[in-house]
Amino acid sequence: MVAQSLVPAERREAMNEDLKDPILAIRNLKVAFATYDGVVEAVKGIDIDIGAGETVAIVGESGSGKSQTMMATMGLLAANGQAQGSIRYRGEELLGLPPKALNRYRGKTIAMIFQEPMTSLDPLFKIERQLIEPLMAHSGLSRSAARARAIELLTKVEIPNPAERIDSYPHEMSGGQRQRVMIAMALANKPDVLIADEPTTALDVTVQAHILELLRGLQHEFGMAIVFITHDLGIVRRFADRTYVMRQGVVVEQGDTGELFTKPRDAYTKMLIEAEPAGRKAPVPPDSAIVLSAQGMRVTFRQRRGLFGTDVRTVEAVKGIDLTVRRGETIGIVGESGSGKSTLGRAILGLVPADGAVRYDGALIHPTDRHAMRPLRRHLQLVFQDPYGSLSPRLTAGEIVTEGLLVHEPGISRAERDRRAAGAFEEVWLDPATRHRFPHEFSGGQRQRIAIARTMILKPTLVVLDEPTSALDRSVQKSIVELLRHLQTKYGLAYLFISHDLAVVRALSDEILVMKQGAVVERGTVDTIFTNARESYTRELIAAAFLDNPDGRSFT
Amino acid sequence: MSDTALAPPGDTSASAGRSLATLAILRLRRNRAAVVSFIVLIAITLFCVVGPWLSHHAYDQVYRSYVGLPPSLSPYPAQNTLEDAMRGALDRARIGMRDFTISGSTFRVTLTSPNPIDPRNTRYIDRVDQFRDAKVVATEDGGKSLVVEGTVQRQLFLMGTDLAGRDLMTRIMVGGRVSLLVGLLATFVSLVIGVSYGAAAGFFGGRIDMVMMRVVDVLYSLPFVFFVILLVVYFGRDFVLIFVAIGAVEWLDMARITRGQTLALKRREFVEAAHALGVSELSILRRHIIPNLLGPVVVFMTLMVPKIILLESFLSFLGLGVQAPLTSWGVLIAEGANNIQNAPYLIIFPAIFFVSTLFALNFIGDGLRDALDPRDR
Numbered sequence: 035m036v037a038q039s040l041v042p043a044e045r046r047e048a049m050n051e052d053l054k055d056p057i058l059a060i061r062n063l064k065v066a067f068a069t070y071d072g073v074v075e076a077v078k079g080i081d082i083d084i085g086a087g088e089t090v091a092i093v094g095e096s097g098s099g100k101s102q103t104m105m106a107t108m109g110l111l112a113a114n115g116q117a118q119g120s121i122r123y124r125g126e127e128l129l130g131l132p133p134k135a136l137n138r139y140r141g142k143t144i145a146m147i148f149q150e151p152m153t154s155l156d157p158l159f160k161i162e163r164q165l166i167e168p169l170m171a172h173s174g175l176s177r178s179a180a181r182a183r184a185i186e187l188l189t190k191v192e193i194p195n196p197a198e199r200i201d202s203y204p205h206e207m208s209g210g211q212r213q214r215v216m217i218a219m220a221l222a223n224k225p226d227v228l229i230a231d232e233p234t235t236a237l238d239v240t241v242q243a244h245i246l247e248l249l250r251g252l253q254h255e256f257g258m259a260i261v262f263i264t265h266d267l268g269i270v271r272r273f274a275d276r277t278y279v280m281r282q283g284v285v286v287e288q289g290d291t292g293e294l295f296t297k298p299r300d301a302y303t304k305m306l307i308e309a310e311p312a313g314r315k316a317p318v319p320p321d322s323a324i325v326l327s328a329q330g331m332r333v334t335f336r337q338r339r340g341l342f343g344t345d346v347r348t349v350e351a352v353k354g355i356d357l358t359v360r361r362g363e364t365i366g367i368v369g370e371s372g373s374g375k376s377t378l379g380r381a382i383l384g385l386v387p388a389d390g391a392v393r394y395d396g397a398l399i400h401p402t403d404r405h406a407m408r409p410l411r412r413h414l415q416l417v418f419q420d421p422y423g424s425l426s427p428r429l430t431a432g433e434i435v436t437e438g439l440l441v442h443e444p445g446i447s448r449a450e451r452d453r454r455a456a457g458a459f460e461e462v463w464l465d466p467a468t469r470h471r472f473p474h475e476f477s478g479g480q481r482q483r484i485a486i487a488r489t490m491i492l493k494p495t496l497v498v499l500d501e502p503t504s505a506l507d508r509s510v511q512k513s514i515v516e517l518l519r520h521l522q523t524k525y526g527l528a529y530l531f532i533s534h535d536l537a538v539v540r541a542l543s544d545e546i547l548v549m550k551q552g553a554v555v556e557r558g559t560v561d562t563i564f565t566n567a568r569e570s571y572t573r574e575l576i577a578a579a580f581l582d583n584p585d586g587r588s589f590t
Numbered sequence: 591m592s593d594t595a596l597a598p599p600g601d602t603s604a605s606a607g608r609s610l611a612t613l614a615i616l617r618l619r620r621n622r623a624a625v626v627s628f629i630v631l632i633a634i635t636l637f638c639v640v641g642p643w644l645s646h647h648a649y650d651q652v653y654r655s656y657v658g659l660p661p662s663l664s665p666y667p668a669q670n671t672l673e674d675a676m677r678g679a680l681d682r683a684r685i686g687m688r689d690f691t692i693s694g695s696t697f698r699v700t701l702t703s704p705n706p707i708d709p710r711n712t713r714y715i716d717r718v719d720q721f722r723d724a725k726v727v728a729t730e731d732g733g734k735s736l737v738v739e740g741t742v743q744r745q746l747f748l749m750g751t752d753l754a755g756r757d758l759m760t761r762i763m764v765g766g767r768v769s770l771l772v773g774l775l776a777t778f779v780s781l782v783i784g785v786s787y788g789a790a791a792g793f794f795g796g797r798i799d800m801v802m803m804r805v806v807d808v809l810y811s812l813p814f815v816f817f818v819i820l821l822v823v824y825f826g827r828d829f830v831l832i833f834v835a836i837g838a839v840e841w842l843d844m845a846r847i848t849r850g851q852t853l854a855l856k857r858r859e860f861v862e863a864a865h866a867l868g869v870s871e872l873s874i875l876r877r878h879i880i881p882n883l884l885g886p887v888v889v890f891m892t893l894m895v896p897k898i899i900l901l902e903s904f905l906s907f908l909g910l911g912v913q914a915p916l917t918s919w920g921v922l923i924a925e926g927a928n929n930i931q932n933a934p935y936l937i938i939f940p941a942i943f944f945v946s947t948l949f950a951l952n953f954i955g956d957g958l959r960d961a962l963d964p965r966d967r
Contacts, residue, residue: 412867424863
């Protein structure tokens, strides 16, 4: 199993000179996947050392192999995956162990928490059962002793009322609480190494900050090493002692975190550090025409409960919001998930039933009927968060982009549509030759550009951007932000920019609306919100986004 | 992360895209069971469709001399039985015989009688399945004995004959035509009705969905056999009735499956994106919902064909399906089951075809499901 390392021994030693006795030593690890297009090497011979009690971050963009490295360590590679090299835990080789032997380490001395707390817990069982089963299996505790220990663990991960919450089902807990339960499960057997694969990516920024604080506290208490796999450099900068930067299956740079951030040697690392969206939007001239105004937008969802649906509950998702957008202006709408920001965007476009009045170009467009709304749709467009879900998988990119033309300009010929599709592809900086491909053949950033091209082909005046960069890597985000800026200045577009990512919002917006539980808690220009927020909620959001740079680098 | 491993970024030089269907076919080709099943299915279909034209027997031709023959690779009649067959034929004409000889495929026999023999009596010889073209070549004793020559008709019954003396292989071919046709047509009927009905119900949702699905529930509650008997009573027995009866019942399943899938698809963002573009409901249904439904529907279809073939056998078994002399695999198996002790080959051969077809369809269905949803491995 153990292949000869390609890296000379003396150089390897030099690389790890400050780490005499790692508890987890990965040497020349290669991970390959057999696919229908041949073998794809995800990890190409990397060395990583984890010392006892330290926090190591592995950063890189999606596809860099950072997760696969740790999956190989845990023996969790997909069926078509194959790992080569050496992974030693306290001198014992883990790679190539049969699953049974591996289980002596897995979950016991090496534990792992995953990105998606929504799906890592079994929805059918109470969390008590999910917590005590590994305790009974690994440590041979009795049922009652295991329950007591489980409550103790839940206390450690700061779940309120642990003795009661232990009897709840996963769906009764919030995302953050579920992630805490996952951490409690991982800690159950006092591991030496905790591998956290993007543990906070799926969570709201404020929750994210709490979870990270919790992990830091627990690390102190348990003295375990934490391996952070993340693409978020803000987390790395705050929490990691050492950092490995991975790109295309290779470690391009490693070292002390502070040093790495102040003096990055590799060009890729530099690019990652500078990928935070920078700059500000130029202000809109005050005489710019009002494109759209909404008064008293109110969205109420009715939930029917009970045997015959007689028990009707109403949930107010948006509680009476006014807003005005001028030509060329960007309104940023920020808030945590569930704050109603996406619903507001859809209500303005008439995609969810809502109360209130919307005027476009002075004419009342809401309330109005669907047929009257249809011709206006070309002026009011929407871009979604998930570029994987928002493109129909059975149509080619060109067909997706030109779909709006079929509706709004049904007269034009097929050849003309194709020509316009090529034009729209160029507009969003995509190769027009790729327009005959299907969505699954594009990367996330390219797909988001297709989604933008789909709206741009209709020459809209207002685009609602619903978290358009949240599912993308930082460096891709940056190019999407630049594209959005470019299109805005070129066509004088108005944007409604919905996001929880304050860095992007700051780079793109003129005015910001902060939403909480369906209401606007604060609104103001970018400068007032970021430098002089009134509400503690706003300040908490800003603090959690790690925008303040320890090295004092400012965004200009 | 695993999606990057399964779907690596495509070659950027190629401008034509690989659709999901192309990828699915690529994956299907790797599934050995599915490929073999495809070959088997095509072979069986060809056998059933082309076979009856190449066969020397008609499916409804009765060989009274060859009732219940076991399968054999050598042709009938056997040499040693010919003299008895000739004697039997001439006994019916009350004529005696002597000097029965066979050379190659011709026979020569001398007919004797106390009275002059009418040469037309040779038709008694022709009437037997073993001989044909009997001709008087010489008249002796003033017509009291005739020398007759003719050919021995050799017949091959590879799978034997049934108890009415019909060639089993030809009947299997014709029965296969009926069974496969019923399977495909009824599936197609239920596909068209079920998919459009289910997709419409799921897509429009709310009250429309409610009413449409309750109609389905009502139809579900009709007992199938009762329904078929009702149809037979009103319209008389008819081949087309089988399609109507089966199609009318089977589309309900398809409608339910399609509705469920549509409900899930409807919440996907690309449908919402189409709404935001102002695409009309009908176009969304046609361009976005139905093409994305095809995966699960195709899988369900391959599993539905065997089910319908079984249903048809069941109907025919009860005597409500195809009418003799026309047959289907179900009928053949039912007949074979009645004679399983004295003529087991009557059930073995139709069952081999039936079972191989069902197996092949099920393997293809499984293969398609895996190919269309690679994450489900």
